[in-house]
Amino acid sequence: MAQVQEEVQLLGVGGSPFVRRIQIALKLKGVHYTYIEENLRNKSDLLLKFNPIHKKVPVFFxxxxxxxxxxxxxxxxxxxxxxxxxFPQQxxxxxxxxFWSKFIDDKCLPAISKAAWTVNKEEREKGIEESLQALQFLENELKHKFFGGVNINIVDIAASYLAFWLPLVEEAIGLKFLSSGKFPKLYKWSQEFINHPIVKANLPPKEGILGFFKSRYAALTTASK
Amino acid sequence: MAQVQEEVQLLGVGGSPFVRRIQIALKLKGVHYTYIEENLRNKSDLLLKFNPIHKKVPVFFxxxxxxxxxxxxxxxxxxxxxxxxxFPQQxxxxxxxxFWSKFIDDKCLPAISKAAWTVNKEEREKGIEESLQALQFLENELKHKFFGGVNINIVDIAASYLAFWLPLVEEAIGLKFLSSGKFPKLYKWSQEFINHPIVKANLPPKEGILGFFKSRYAALTTASK
Structure with missing residues (x-):
């Protein structure tokens, strides 16, 4: 149980889909928290002290x-x-x-990352194939408005990247996944999700993320020439 | 809650540390189950039907x-x-x-796998370094007889591979991790763990596993010549 006087802090970076997961969950639950912006190019003592193993955000206190x-x-x-x-109660x-949250982290996001950010053409093709396969599994799993039914649940939150970041990746690199027409239920879900009032109020500005993905892709294609 | 009349089944292969995790947990809890041996070289319809995504064991029913x-x-x-x-109650x-169970699966086991089964020398060296680093984190985390304190908990179960399979990998490939003397607490834990009566009764015969690792290493070193 939550205590009467409590301190909740989140160390993150604005563009991170993993940090946004936490922000969305806290907002859905109405938990007040202090947000501390981290600089991943010059990692803070706070980050290195409290997440010495992964040295990544989010860190939650x-x-x-x-x-x-x-x-x-x-x-x-x-x-x-x-x-x-x-989380469901049963x-x-x-x-x-x-299982599905883990699937998103272990299979779906790494496949998309391989498809988008790999220089090696063969690896990239393999990444595209694996991404389409992973998205198809999610498409088949989606039975209602949200993975959670009428309400957002952990699977929707874990899948945030697919709804908001993936379309920006698609635009930056010129590949189609969600917008390919192959995943109509998942596409519809993505629109419902990013337009949910609490989600919408807790997403980063699109331009910064798109710019970041475009630079990353330019650096990648330049490096591979 | 468990029902009065219930059916518990486990689809697995005898040598798998992931399947043994489930067997150890069920035995600790005194849950009766039926074990079904899978053939990973010729995957059963049962496996393909009920774990179509990963096509791996264990599958639990x-x-x-x-x-x-x-x-x-x-x-x-x-x-x-x-x-x-x-699991702890709080x-x-x-x-x-x-966090630690996930660390074992996401960092520790992949590092050991890279150290043991990679042909590329540079990758292999990196795997060794990452393995030693991961084991050091676990060494630092170990404060009692078991990760769970006086009793085995989820972290001990997740770490089964380190106690039983890793020494056999070390023997097969001629590298030292647990037996290097660098991790005295972890080494002591491994002995306590494999000698716990329920764990001991639920481990596969050593010879088969060692033979498998030796063949795998021989195939690897032959392929790389």
Whole structure:
């Protein structure tokens, strides 16, 4: 249970889909928190001290106790603040939600990353194929407005990247995934998700992210010439 | 809660550390189950039907409902059968246990795999360095007899590979990790763990695993010549 006087802090960078997961969950639950912007090009002592293993954001602090890894933080948040549950209540449905969140992190995002940011043409083609396959599994899994049903749940939050960041990647690199017409349910979901009032209010400005992806792609294609 | 009449089945292969995780947890909790041996060289319809995404073992069935991914299955087991809890009860300690289990799967085991089974010398050296670093983090984290304290918990179960399989990898490939003398606490833990009566009764015969690792290494070094 949440304590009466409590301190909630989040160390992050504005453009990170993993940090946004935490912000969306906290906002859905109405938990007040202090946000601390990290500089990943010159990592702070705070980051290096409290996430010495991964040296990545988000790092979450509850009454001074640190936690890293976004899916781990999301489970903690859901167990600590009961308002607006983001995990299903029944063990089997909860396990499936964990399975799909893990699938997004372990299979779907690495495949997209390989498709988008690999110089080697063969690897890149393999990445595209794996991405389409992973998105198809999610397309088949989507039975309602959200993965969570009528409400956003952990799987929707874990899939934030697909709804908001992926279209910007597509624009930057000239490949089509969500907008290919192959995944109509997933595309519709992405629109519902980014237009959900709390999600919408907690996404970064598009221009910065798109600019970052364009530069990254330019650097990549220049390097490979 | 577990139902009065229930059916628990596990699809696995005898040598898999991921399948053994489930067997150890079920035995610790005293849950009766039926074991079905899979053939990974000629995957069964059961495997392909119920784990179409990863096509890997373990696949766990509770009253016919399938689940894949060992850490997901372990959480489900702990939420379903309360006897001998394998996760801490407090949200923060529970989150840390999830963090370390995830660390073992995401960082530690892939590093060891890279160190042991990579042909490219540079990649292999990098794998060795990453393995030593990952083991050092675990060494620092180990404060008691087990990661779980006086009892085995999820982190110990997730780390099974390090206690039983890693020494056999070391023997097969002629590299030293746990037996290097650099990780005295982890080494002591590994002995406590494999000699715990329930763990001991649920490990595969050493010879088969060692033979498999030796063949794998021979094939690798032959291929690289």
């Amino acid at each position: 509850h009454n001074g106790k640190p936690l890293a890894e976004s899916l781990v933080i999301l489970e903690y948040i859901d167990e600590t603040w009961e308002n607006y549950p983001i 063990p089997y449905e909860k396990a499936l939600a964990r | 509770h009253n016919g409902k399938p689940l894949a991914e060992s850490l997901v299955i372990l959480e489900y087991i702990d939420e379903t059968w309360e006897n001998y809890p394998i 949200p923060y300690e529970k989150a840390l246990a999830r």
